[in-house]
Every structure is written in C-alpha cells, then in structure tokens.
Amino acid sequence: MRRHNGNVGAVVASVPFTLLNPIVGSALLAAVVTEGAVPFPRGEVVPDLAAAHDPAQTYALYAPRSVDPAKPAPILYLLDPRGRALVPIERFRAAADATGVVLASSYRSRSDVADDPNLPALQAMWADTHARLRIDDARVYVAGFSGTARAACYMADAAPGAIAGVIGAGAGFPYERRPRRDLPFLYFGAVGDTDFNYGEMQELERRFADLGLVYRLEVFPGGHDWMTGEVATAALRFLELRAVRDGRRPGDSDLVAAAFARDAERARTLEAAGRAFEAARQWSWIARDYEGLRDVDEARARAAALAAAARRDEGERVARERREERRVEQAQAVLARAVSGGDEPWPPARVVAQIDVERLRKRAPEDSEEGRSARRVLNAVFVQAAHYLPRDAHRRGEDGRAALYLFVAAAIRPEDPQVWYRLAAAESRSGHRRQAVEALGKAVEAGFADAERLGADPDFERLRPDPEFQAVAARVGR
Numbered sequence: 001m002r003r004h005n006g007n008v009g010a011v012v013a014s015v016p017f018t019l020l021n022p023i024v025g026s027a028l029l030a031a032v033v034t035e036g037a038v039p040f041p042r043g044e045v046v047p048d049l050a051a052a053h054d055p056a057q058t059y060a061l062y063a064p065r066s067v068d069p070a071k072p073a074p075i076l077y078l079l080d081p082r083g084r085a086l087v088p089i090e091r092f093r094a095a096a097d098a099t100g101v102v103l104a105s106s107y108r109s110r111s112d113v114a115d116d117p118n119l120p121a122l123q124a125m126w127a128d129t130h131a132r133l134r135i136d137d138a139r140v141y142v143a144g145f146s147g148t149a150r151a152a153c154y155m156a157d158a159a160p161g162a163i164a165g166v167i168g169a170g171a172g173f174p175y176e177r178r179p180r181r182d183l184p185f186l187y188f189g190a191v192g193d194t195d196f197n198y199g200e201m202q203e204l205e206r207r208f209a210d211l212g213l214v215y216r217l218e219v220f221p222g223g224h225d226w227m228t229g230e231v232a233t234a235a236l237r238f239l240e241l242r243a244v245r246d247g248r249r250p251g252d253s254d255l256v257a258a259a260f261a262r263d264a265e266r267a268r269t270l271e272a273a274g275r276a277f278e279a280a281r282q283w284s285w286i287a288r289d290y291e292g293l294r295d296v297d298e299a300r301a302r303a304a305a306l307a308a309a310a311r312r313d314e315g316e317r318v319a320r321e322r323r324e325e326r327r328v329e330q331a332q333a334v335l336a337r338a339v340s341g342g343d344e345p346w347p348p349a350r351v352v353a354q355i356d357v358e359r360l361r362k363r364a365p366e367d368s369e370e371g372r373s374a375r376r377v378l379n380a381v382f383v384q385a386a387h388y389l390p391r392d393a394h395r396r397g398e399d400g401r402a403a404l405y406l407f408v409a410a411a412i413r414p415e416d417p418q419v420w421y422r423l424a425a426a427e428s429r430s431g432h433r434r435q436a437v438e439a440l441g442k443a444v445e446a447g448f449a450d451a452e453r454l455g456a457d458p459d460f461e462r463l464r465p466d467p468e469f470q471a472v473a474a475r476v477g478r
Contacts, residue, residue, distance in 0.1 A: 067133075076167070077105075141163065147171065151174075164243070167236075193220070399430040424437075440460075450477070
C-alpha cells in the first residue's frame with residue numbers, strides 16, 4: 001500500500017554535524033545581538049523573525065517566561081509541511097511553558113515539493129537562534145508533521161549527535177531509512193486514530209519495540225494533523241524526562257511529578273476503556289522511564305497483569321490493520337483499472353460503487369473500532385483521489401482522468417467545497433461544460449465563497465461567456 005506525504009525531496013544524502021551546528025565565530029551573527037541577550041519578549045510569540053545571514057528564511061519564535069537568558073535553554077525546531085509556522089507554535093506553546101523549551105518554527109518548511117527546503121530552513125533557524133539565545137546543544141529537538149516528520153527523522157539520523165530527539169506527527173521514517181538498534185536520537189510519535197497513515201505508525205511502533213529502542217507512540221482522536229496540545233506536552237515532557245535520566249538536564253522534581261501524574265492517569269484511562277494493549281504499553285513505559293525517579297512497582301504489576309489481554313488485543317489490532325490495507329489496495333486497483341488501457345475511463349458512478357464508498361460512509365460515523373477503520377480507509381482513498389492522482393494526471397495533460405479521481409474524492413467527502421471546486425476546474429479544462437457547471441454549483445452549495453479566486457482562475461476562462469456558469473458564479477460569496 002502506498003504511504004502518503006512521504007517525499008523527503010532532495011535532502012542531501014549526508015548531513016554532517018557541522019552543517020547543523022551554529023556558525024561559530026561569525027562576525028555577521030555576532031553583530032546581531034549581544035551574546036546571551038534575548039531581544040524579544042518572553043512569554044509572547046514573536047511571529048516574524050528573519051535569519052540574519054539569510055533574510056528570506058523567516059520563522060516564529062516563542063521563549064517561555066521561565067527561560068533564563070544567562071543559562072542554556074533547550075529548543076524545539078518546528079517544521080510544518082505548508083510553512084504555517086504559527087500552527088505548531090500554538091500546539092506546542094503550553095508544552096513549552098510546562099518544560100521551559102524554546103520553540104522556533106519555520107515559514108519556509110515544506111512537504112511534497114521537488115526540492116526539499118527543510119534542511120536550509122533548519123540550518124537558518126539553528127544559526128539565528130544560537131545567535132539570539134544561549135542554546136543547550138545537548139537538548140536540541142526537531143518536530144515535523146506528515147512529510148516534514150520524515151524529513152526530521154532523516155536529518156537527525158544523518159547528523160548523529162546534533163539532534164537529541166524527534167517528535168513525528170502523522171508519518172514515520174523516510175522509506176529509505178528505517179529505525180535500527182543504534183538510532184542516534186529519541187523518538188516520540190503521534191497519530192490520529194483515523195489518520196490514513198495510522199497503520200504505518202503502528203508498524204513503526206512494532207519495529208521500535210522489536211529493536212528495544214527508547215520511544216513513545218501516542219494515538220489521539222482525529223485525522224491527519226499535528227498532535228493535540230495535550231499530546232505535545234507529553235512529547236516534550238518525555239524528551240526532557242529522558243534528559244534528566246541521562247544527566248543532560250538537572251533534576252527537576254516538578255517536571256517528573258507532572259509527567260508521572262499524566263502518564264499514570266492515561267494508563268488507567270486506557271485500562272478502564274478496555275484498551276489492554278495500549279494500557280500495558282503505557283504502564284511498561286512508566287516502569288522504564290521513571291525507574292530511579294519514582295516508585296514504579298504499580299506500573300510493573302499492571303503491565304504484567306495485562307500481558308495476556310494485551311497480546312489478544314494486539315492480535316486483533318494487527319488483523320484489522322491488514323484488512324484495512326487490503327481494502328485500500330483494492331480501491332487503488334479499482335482506480336487504476338478505471339483509467340487503464342485504450343478504452344474510455346469508467347463512468348464515475350461505477351468507480352464509486354466498485355470502491356464501496358456508500359457502505360463505508362454509512363459505517364464511518366460509528367463510535368467503534370469498525371467505524372474508525374472505515375474512516376481510515378476512506379481517508380486513505382481520499383488523499384489519493386483528491387490530491388496525488390489528479391495532480392499527476394494534470395501534469396500529464398490527462399484532465400479527464402483527473403476529473404474522474406476528483407469525482408471519487410467528492411463522493412467520499414461531499415461536504416468539502418474545495419474538492420468540488422477542483423473537480424469543476426478539471427471538467428472545465430477537459431471541455432465538459434455541463435459537468436463543470438454542475439460541480440461548481442456543488443462547490444457553492446458546500447460553502448465555496450472565494451469569488452476573487454474564481455474570477456481570476458484561468459481554468460474557467462472558456463466557460464465565462466456561458467449563462468449557466470455566470471448564474472452559478474453570481475451565487476459565490478452570497
């Protein structure tokens with residue numbers, strides 16, 4: 001099964017430590033601020049910093065009030081796949097306050113582009129933050145979501161010793177780099193329970209466990225997204241707790257107490273919900289991470305008591321994931337057959353029926369494992385039909401095929417105005433006037449309201465004289 005948001009792009013094959021280290025002794029950076037100064041308010045987000053040596057590299061910064069300008073501080077570099085720097089800043093802001101970790105988030109990071117910009121973005125933030133702040137180089141972390149999660153793992157693995165930990169949301173490792181026993185960084189993964197990459201993250205968890213690595217993986221309610229604020233706090237606490245254990249952070253009883261209380265509460269909640277595998281795993285992590293810091297006898301006892309139920313639970317989970325994988329592969333095969341050979345593409349309604357979209361949509365709202373499974377399958381097919389397949393078809397000049405894929409995507413999420421709009425554009429490019437007008441009408445009904453975009457979109461140029469198109473266009477934004 002094809003995994004998604006996986007392009008690490010043209011990240012260099014080898015990222016030596018010196019490329020990530022700050023530019024020591026640079027007169028340019030030394031002139032920016034006095035060493036150790038904090039030329040921005042603590043406790044407030046600074047949304048628009050530019051790197052001194054490359055002003056095109058912009059980023060947002062957040063330093064918690066607890067940061068002492070005279071002492072080295074840990075830092076988390078954030079890479080959003082669309083360069084939305086403030087999105088992960090807000091997700092991690094409470095986590096930063098709870099742990100004293102500085103946040104730096106790039107506007108130039110990207111996923112699924114030809115030339116990967118994430119190494120230059122990280123280098124620029126690294127150098128600039130080291131000029132503005134005292135940074136503890138033993139506690140440098142990187143977080144990414146989707147494709148930038150893969151990029152973060154790549155860079156941390158390629159520069160051993162430069163990055164102490166990676167927080168990955170919604171995607172695992174690059175396909176060409178799998179975890180191994182001598183992995184040089186800690187890993188905290190997070191995934192939504194209906195994310196189309198859910199199965200991949202579960203496979204990654206099993207790989208980490210088999211290797212005996214120190215890691216965590218947390219599942220949160222939701223789809224393909226950055227983790228929730230609560231999980232972000234758990235992630236930074238985990239990394240800083242390990243820093244305490246390894247002697248990279250001074251002992252901090254408040255940090256340990258807060259992290260322990262949350263971890264134990266989560267373990268009990270999972271156990272009460274009948275999620276034996278996740279509960280046993282959580283208890284085992286508590287026994288591992290807090291040994292010597294807290295009494296872990298209860299954690300060991302609960303993990304042992306749940307062992308048999310956890311094995312059964314995990315067996316059911318793996319079987320369910322395999323069924324999901326087969327369903328997605330079958331859907332992909334249907335999409336491939338629908339446009340293959342010299343025949344005309346299948347009628348869109350036939351494709352939707354072959355994929356069994358209606359049955360899956362009926363099952364998806366259920367608050368059950370089967371309901372979540374149906375949502376994951378639909379989400380996996382959607383991301384292909386709405387993004388990757390039509391994009392590739394359009395690049396080949398096959399807009400009829402792009403329209404077929406987008407019709408399937410619209411059948412999966414008829415409430416999404418952007419999918420209907422892209423379908424209308426593909427039909428217009430294909431010269432299908434009636435279908436284009438109908439799809440645009442569906443977009444308006446679903447909430448499309450960007451009249452300026454529609455008015456400037458060259459995809460609709462040939463339709464502008466059409467009275468029916470004009471009537472639909474007149475409804476946009478009303």
